[in-house]
Amino acid sequence: MTPKKTVIKSVKSTKAGKITVSWKKDSKASGYKILYATNKNFKKAKTTTVKSNKTVKKTLSKLKRGKTYYVKVCAYKTVKGKKIAGSYSAVKKVKVKR
Numbered sequence: 001m002t003p004k005k006t007v008i009k010s011v012k013s014t015k016a017g018k019i020t021v022s023w024k025k026d027s028k029a030s031g032y033k034i035l036y037a038t039n040k041n042f043k044k045a046k047t048t049t050v051k052s053n054k055t056v057k058k059t060l061s062k063l064k065r066g067k068t069y070y071v072k073v074c075a076y077k078t079v080k081g082k083k084i085a086g087s088y089s090a091v092k093k094v095k096v097k098r
Contacts, residue, residue: 003029003075003086009056011071011092017064019094021071022057026086029053029075033085036060036071040091065098 007024014020021034030053037045050058053075063069074088 001028001077001079002084003077005087006032006073006075006089008071008073008089008092011094013094013097016097018059018061019063019069019071019096020057020059021073021092023073023089025056026053026075028077029086030078030083032058032073032075034058034060034071034073035088036069038064038067038069040070040093042070042072063096065096068093068095 003026009022011021032050034048035042035045070091070093072088072091074085076083076085
């Protein structure tokens, strides 16, 4: 029972050095993984984990101002202590405000 492919609703830079990512809720998921990087190949990408399936929005901070970031999200389900990840969403890009 892998979670469904996650759909990103929006990725916005509302303040300098920050972006907010929101996605559609997956009721069968245990949480979500957000992968973000400054290149579209996701080399040296950073990951942040949301440990609740009720949370559908996350603000990423301490980002380089004026840089373009690429973001993708996937849902995961914890079964017997192991994380089973679903497919990643389509990649969205956003330019961070100065």
